[in-house]
Amino acid sequence: MKNLLQLSIFILSLVGLQSCVEDEMYVGPATIVSVAATPIAPNSTETVTVMAKITDLKGVTAVKLYYKTSTESTFKSVDMPATSEKFMYSGIIPAYPKDTTVQYYVEANNENNLTTYYPAKAPTATVSYKVGASSVVKLFINEAFADGTKDSTDPDWVEVYNDSDIEVSLNGYAFYDDGIKTSNGAKPKRILGDIKIPSKGFVSIPTEYNGETVTFGLSTSGDAVYLEDKSGVLVTSLDFNGISLSGKKSYGRKPDASSTFVTFANPTKAASNNNAN
Structure with missing residues (x-):
C-alpha cells in the first residue's frame, strides 16, 4: 500500500511538472x-x-x-x-x-x-x-505662336509641357486646330511621330511646316489647338479664339500647366512661361 501511494505521488508530481513546463512554453x-x-x-x-x-x-x-x-x-x-x-x-x-x-x-x-x-x-x-515616378501622364498645350512664316524659317508652333514624373512619347498622338476640328473629317488630323518630352520638360511642334509638308497654320486673329492620345481621348487644348496674336506675340499658360492664360509680347518657345512677359 505504501509503495502504491508513493507511486501515485510520483505520477502526480510528473503531471504537475509537465503542466508547469507547458505553461512556461506559452509565456513569451x-x-x-x-x-x-x-x-x-x-x-x-x-x-x-x-x-x-x-x-x-x-x-x-x-x-x-x-x-x-x-x-x-x-x-x-x-x-x-x-x-x-x-x-x-x-x-x-x-x-x-x-x-x-x-x-x-x-x-x-x-x-x-x-x-x-x-x-x-x-x-x-x-x-x-x-517612392519612384508616377505613371500618370499630365500634358499641357502650354503656349501657341501664330504669326510665323509659311516655310521652315520661322513657322507657327505650339509648345507642349510635360508635367508628368516620367518621359512621355507623343508617338501616335493626334494634333489639330479649330479648322480641322470643324471640318467634320474633311481635313485630317496630324498624327505625330516619336516626339519625346522629358519629365517637366517642353517641346515646340511646328504646325505649318513639317519637313517638306505644310500641315495647318494658326490664325493670328484667333484659333484653338488640340492634342489627343492614341485612343482618341482629348488630353489637352488651348483656345485663343478672339485673341489677336499678330506682331509676333504668343498666348499661353502662366505659370506653366495652370489655368491662367496670358498674351506674351516675348514668346518663350520650348521653355518655361513662369518668368515670361
Missing part, C-alpha cells in the same frame, strides 16, 4: 516570422501593402503597422487584420509623392500582453522605401 512574445511590402518600388499613385507572418502559441490579439515619411517626427498607425491565409496579417500605407522616403515597422501583441516588433529594435530601427 509573438514571433514575427517575415515582413514583405508590395510593390517594392511604388510610384506616386500606388499604395503599399505590408504583409506580416506572425505566430504565437496562445494567440495574437493585435497587429499594427506604423509609418511616416523621413521628414516627419511622429508615426501614423493602421491596424493589420488577419487575412484568409493562416498566420498572415495585412496593412496598407497610402500613396506618397515622388521621391518621398517612407519608413515603417510592425508591432504585434499577444494574449500574454507581450509586444514584439519588426525590425526588432523598432521604432529606432525601421524598414524604408523611396
